[in-house]
Amino acid sequence: MLKQLFRSYHERSFVPVFLSGKELNKSTTRDIQKIVEKAVSKAYGQQAIPPFWQSGCERRVLLLDDLDDTKLSGEYFSKALTHLNSIFSLMVITCGEFFEFREYISPNSFGILNKLDHYTLLEFGHRRRFELIKRWANLGGNIHPPEKTIALIDQMEKLVTSVIGAGVVPSTPFFMLTLLQTLEAGSPTDLQHSALGDYYRYLIIHSLEVQHVSREEHAEILNYCAHLGWFVSQTPSQKISTTDFQQFHHQFTERHGLSLDFTHRSRLLAQAKLFEQCDDGFGFVFPYLYYFFLGKYLAEHLDTEEINQFIRKCCLSLHNPDCSNTVLFLAHHSRDKRVYEGILFILQTHFAKCSPVNLDNDVDVVNGLVKSTPNLIYIQSDPLENRTEIRNLQDKTEAKRQELMPDSETLPPEFVALISLLKTIDILGQFLKNHYGQLEAQVKEQLIKELFDGAFRGLRYFLELLVQDSEWLIQSIEKVIEKRGLEDDQLKRNARAKKETFELLGMIVTAFIRRCGISVASPHLARIIERVIVGNPTTIYRLVLSAIDLEYQGGLKDLSKLRDLNQDIKNNSLAQWILRQLVLAHMHLYSTTHIQKQRVCAELSIDIHNQRLVELETKDSKRVAH
Known part of the structure; x- marks a missing residue:
């Protein structure tokens, strides 16, 4: 960012000077002048120093990066900034989010900084x-x-x-x-x-390499942080005091026979943005660091009963984000049988009294809501524009969800079980993707089938719950339709309410099917998934396979599977509607040829409308309305 600002100010005839926090190590007037001249020489050459001082303060701009890296503190820190402020008319300073904590320790040293405008770099939606x-x-x-x-x-x-x-x-x-x-x-x-855990490891190693940590030290530092992760996990706030940190450091070095200086190690971890001090103690800088290192420690100590009890406790509370993240990161680190059996045990306990939905002989009531499969229309549009619209909608709905989402502890037990079920599906799916090359085929088949069946047991529970109250649901929708004046005829109003109830139930089933498909969607698991489907050729299993195929670009190149499935479910309105929705979603998000669209829409009886035609029809209808 500062490099871009350097270029921008320079193009506008200002004299920008780039300086790092590490270089700000002296505070006297003469020392500050030398530091500035060194930076000017580095940017423009030795000959540019006299013209710099002659240019006038109003044209000089200081770009000071990573101010939190300076070793100055207290009055020396304040003096250095005061001298810089007298040299430059404008200062742009960057620092870490915990830098302001220094103000609590030495408030008088922040005089100049408090006069500046403060901005925070927001996260991307x-x-x-x-x-x-x-x-x-x-x-x-x-x-x-x-x-x-x-x-x-x-x-x-x-x-x-x-x-x-x-x-x-x-x-x-x-x-x-x-x-x-x-x-x-x-x-x-x-x-x-690579597996997902490799990306987290790369981020960590990259942080160490920026601090010029040698490769020989990587393993020791990762091990140090793994033990630190377990130590921190034993505190309710996931923060520790200076005394606790020093105690941990002493125990670690004694246990491993190492001579590590506490001050040097704590400074290194802080500079690498791994573990640093904030206003309520020492802690890992970002959540992924804590869970990565905790997962690493758990994976390396599975032989101890204490660790196994901790993992079982987490598995029993997967609706809690802290527990689900802990188990997820453990799954990144270990393919041990005890890990997947622990996850599997929890999955099998969810909605254990229900049998999995198959969408063959258990949706007659839902299909009875409509005389035939409701028509769906594909409006031709640009996939990239569609994705932009969806991302906008996600930002809006996520903001509202965070405002309205109650504490998981106050939710009804059925919804807690649903959240836990969905988390278990995600974790088990990620486990399969991470370790596809190390697990035996029979194990992968068992886990995938258990994943599908667990999801569809939960689906049956909620589907039957809604179907039992379908009359109330239909009547409620009828009242809304009548109140809005959308349909005067009572019979037509009832038929429309039934159709909307059918589509609501269809969206719920589609969401479960897509969740299952996405959780295991990987080319490395495709052969095993095919074997699971062949061994269990129910309609819902076959729809999961279609959902996986349609989760990638080019999902409509081979229409034979879709054609066969569509033929087999021609008398099953719900299954047909779901298949059409999956295909519509694919065409909405991925690039497909005109011929592919025509063929699949003709095969599945989906109407095609041109976007331009729809826009013209909308404009015409507005003119008539006016």
């Missing part, structure tokens, strides 16, 4: 992330055909969404760009076919 990814994919000019561009953007979006998770990694430009760099094929950081 869904739309901003998408825009950055789209720009990254088009660097150097868009030389790829549309389908290849969409595939690249889709791959990047899925990676970034997976790594960022539910806020465990900050969605800032720095982290975003660091992750995107790992996807460049042939680069030294090419991780595009």
Whole structure:
């Protein structure tokens, strides 16, 4: 950011000077002058120093990066900034989010800083992330055909969404760009076919390398932080005091026979943005660091009963984000049988009294709500524009959800069980993706089938709950339709209410099917998933397979599976409607040829409307209304 500002100010005839916090190590007038001249010489050459002082204060701009890296404090810190402020008319200073904590220790040293305008670098929402990814994919000019561009953007979006998770990694430009760099094929950081845990490890190693930590020290520091993660996990706030930190350090060095200076180690971890002091104690800088190192420690100590009890406790509370993140990161580190059996045990306890939905002989009541499968319309549009609209909607709904979402402890037990079920599905799916090459085929088959069946047991529970109250639901929708004056005829109003109830139930089933598909969608698991479907050829299993195929660019190249499935479910309105929704979603998000659209829409009886035609019809209707 400061480099961009340097270029911008220079183009406007200002004299910008770049300085790092580490270079600000003296505070006298003469020392500050020398530090500034060294920076001027570095940027413009030795001959530029006299013209710099002659240029006048109003044209000088200081760009001071990482102020928290300076070793100055107290009055020396204040003096240094005061001298700089007298030399430059404008100062742009960057620092870490915990830098202001220094003000509590030495408030008098912050006089100059308190007079400056303060800004915070906000995290990117869904739309901003998408825009950055789209720009990254088009660097150097868009030389790829549309389908290849969409595939690249889709791959990047899925990676970034997976790594960022539910806020465990900050969605800032720095982290975003660091992750995107790992996807460049042939680069030294090419991780595009790696397990998710490798990305977190890369972020950590990258932080250490920036501090010039040698490779020989990486393993020891990672082990130190893993033990520190376990130590911190034993405190309610996940923060420790200075005394606690020193005690841990002493215990670690004694246990491993190491001579490590506490001050040096704590400073290194802080400079690498791994573990630092904030207003309520020492703690890991970002959530992913805490969970990564805690997961590493748990994976390496599975033979102890204390650790196994801790893991079981977490598995029993997967509705709690702290517990679900702990188990998820454990799954990144270990493929041990005890890990997946623990996850599997919890999955099997969810809605254990229900049998999995199959969508063959258990949806007659739902199908009875409509005389035939409701028509669906595909409006031709641009996939990238569609993705932008969806990301905008996600930002709005996520903000509202965070405002309205109650504490999980106050939710009804059925919804707590649902949240836990969905978390278990995600964790088990990620476990399979992480360790596809180490697990035996039979184990992978068992886990995938258990994952599907667990999800569809939960689906049956909620589907039957809604079907039991379907009359109340239909009547409620009828009243809304009548109140809005959308339908005067009572019979037509009832039919419309039944259709909307059918579609509501269909959306719920579709959401479960897509969640299952996305959780295991990986080319490395495709062969095993096919075997599971062949061994259990129920309609809902086959729809999951379609959902997986349609989760990637090019999902409509082979229509034979869709054609066969559509033929087999021709008398099943709910299954047909779900299949059409999956295909519509694919065409909405991925690049498809005109011929592919025509063929699949003809096969599934989906109407096609041209976007331009729809816009003209809308304008005409507005003219008539006026």
